[in-house]
Amino acid sequence: MQLGAARVLDVSIRGVSVVAAPELEAERALIERARGGDREALGGLLRRHGPRLYRSVLLPRLGSKAAAEDALSQTYLKVVERLHAFDWQGVGFYPWLRTIALHVAIDQLRRRKRESLFGPEDLEREIDAGAPERATPELFEAHDLLRAKKRVTELLETIHPRYALAIRLRVIEDRPREAVAAELGVSAATFDVVLHRAMAALKKAMAAQPGTGTG
Amino acid sequence: MMRDDDDTLPLDPSEEAELLEALNAVVRPDVLTESRHQRLIDLALQEPPAEPDEAELAEAEALRKALESRGEVPEASLARALRHAVLPASELESKGAAQRALTALPRSRVALIAVATTTVLSLAAALALVLSPAEQQAVPGLAESRSLSPLFAGAQVGSESERLDRIVSVRSRELRDNRFARWGVPR
Numbered sequence: 458m459q460l461g462a463a464r465v466l467d468v469s470i471r472g473v474s475v476v477a478a479p480e481l482e483a484e485r486a487l488i489e490r491a492r493g494g495d496r497e498a499l500g501g502l503l504r505r506h507g508p509r510l511y512r513s514v515l516l517p518r519l520g521s522k523a524a525a526e527d528a529l530s531q532t533y534l535k536v537v538e539r540l541h542a543f544d545w546q547g548v549g550f551y552p553w554l555r556t557i558a559l560h561v562a563i564d565q566l567r568r569r570k571r572e573s574l575f576g577p578e579d580l581e582r583e584i585d586a587g588a589p590e591r592a593t594p595e596l597f598e599a600h601d602l603l604r605a606k607k608r609v610t611e612l613l614e615t616i617h618p619r620y621a622l623a624i625r626l627r628v629i630e631d632r633p634r635e636a637v638a639a640e641l642g643v644s645a646a647t648f649d650v651v652l653h654r655a656m657a658a659l660k661k662a663m664a665a666q667p668g669t670g671t672g
Numbered sequence: 673m674m675r676d677d678d679d680t681l682p683l684d685p686s687e688e689a690e691l692l693e694a695l696n697a698v699v700r701p702d703v704l705t706e707s708r709h710q711r712l713i714d715l716a717l718q719e720p721p722a723e724p725d726e727a728e729l730a731e732a733e734a735l736r737k738a739l740e741s742r743g744e745v746p747e748a749s750l751a752r753a754l755r756h757a758v759l760p761a762s763e764l765e766s767k768g769a770a771q772r773a774l775t776a777l778p779r780s781r782v783a784l785i786a787v788a789t790t791t792v793l794s795l796a797a798a799l800a801l802v803l804s805p806a807e808q809q810a811v812p813g814l815a816e817s818r819s820l821s822p823l824f825a826g827a828q829v830g831s832e833s834e835r836l837d838r839i840v841s842v843r844s845r846e847l848r849d850n851r852f853a854r855w856g857v858p859r
Contacts, residue, residue: 496717503713511709512701520694522702526712529704533716535858542856556857572690574698585845605698628692629699656691657683 484549492540499540503533506551506594510558513598517605518562518580520573528565532558551594555601559584572660574608615662620655627652814853815846 484502491499507529515525515532535557543553559580566577583604592600609629613621619641626637627648638648683691724732731745738748 500713500717503716504709507709507713508704511704516701517698520690520697522697525697526704526708529709530712530715533712537716539856539858542858544855546855553855553857556852556855560857572687572694574694585848602701609695609698624695628695631700653683653688656688660683660687660691 481547481549485545488540488543488545488550492543499537502550503536506554507533509551509594509598510554513601513605514555514558515562517602518573518575519565520575521571524565524569524571528558528561531561531565535561548592549594551597552592555597556584572663574605574612574663576666579608612659612662612666615665616655616658620651620658623648623652623655624659814850 487498487502491502510532511525511529515528516522519525519528532554536554539557563577563580566573566575566580613624623637623641626632626640627634632640634648635645638645641648641651643651734743734745735747735751737743738745739751
């Protein structure tokens with residue numbers, strides 16, 4: 458995993474070399490129109506930022522398409538409900554939207570029973586990490602995706618290396634079952650058992666970490 | 673084949689599938705289709721529903737009664753079919769038992785319980801209003817400056833720097849929460 462890159466992003470995202478997007482003022486005008494009741498303007502803002510929010514924040518943290526879509530929908534409802542309270546702080550619309558989405562995701566993780574790699578406390582820590590001064594949505598996206606991948610790396614580091622390898626090759630790299638079995642030096646049928654035990658070990662590792670969303 | 677210590681918690685197929693989906697969501701996040709996204713936006717932006725007319729109110733009341741096993745309307749059959757499709761039979765049975773117990777209570781007793789509950793809640797709310805400082809009512813939702821000594825009630829744990837870290841952490845969180853509140857982030 459690209460943890461080095463994550464660190465570089467961490468540095469830049471904390472305000473050292475982040476350049477404001479040139480369309481910031483245009484976005485501000487769009488927000489003002491939306492606050493004035495222009496639904497097409499609000500729709501434009503959501504169309505612009507929603508897909509990024511879904512793929513880099515909600516889906517990786519909630520772990521299922523259905524849950525991520527539900528959270529995105531809830532986020533939009535909250536945006537419509539609370540747009541009048543939005544206060545322009547010179548960083549655009551995305552950081553505000555992302556913060557709302559993280560709160561929605563935290564609520565969903567607290568209620569849910571299904572397995573997930575993140576717990577509510579993980580997302581609270583992400584909010585606590587602070588809002589960057591002038592990060593672009595693109596930088597937020599890269600940062601959020603790297604953070605999610607880092608979480609997977611950390612979890613895999615807590616289980617037996619052979620189990621981690623099985624998960625990495627078969628699940629993460631999506632290599633064929635037979636190829637991974639050969640790499641591990643076992644038959645395909647034996648590999649099925651290894652992978653099953655690897656997943657059980659991963660669940661155990663998650664359960665051992667406070668705040669992780671094991672059901 | 674290897675196992676690390678007592679590594680395997682019970683992991684049923686559905687849990688395993690969820691874990692696999694969660695891993696995939698991180699390493700290969702899917703894109704949201706444009707049409708699906710537009711649907712979510714349309715749902716959020718749709719105009720608020722119109723006020724119900726008399727006929728609609730009557731139909732709603734009939735549906736409510738049918739769902740409480742007191743009458744029958746076509747929508748109630750559909751609602752029950754949905755319920756049976758989603759909830760396991762055992763859960764439905766326990767819900768049904770609770771519902772039957774509630775409907776078995778005399779109406780006068782239900783009304784009495786409702787009045788008593790409302791009264792107690794009203795008194796509690798009034799008491800809370802009286803006891804709350806005026807400033808807190810003036811700026812709702814914002815954390816206020818206060819002593820952090822309750823954090824260290826009882827035996828002192830950790831070194832001086834750990835205690836300072838704790839104070840900084842609490843103060844930072846409150847500052848961020850206040851910033852979010854002023855920013856208009858809904859909770």
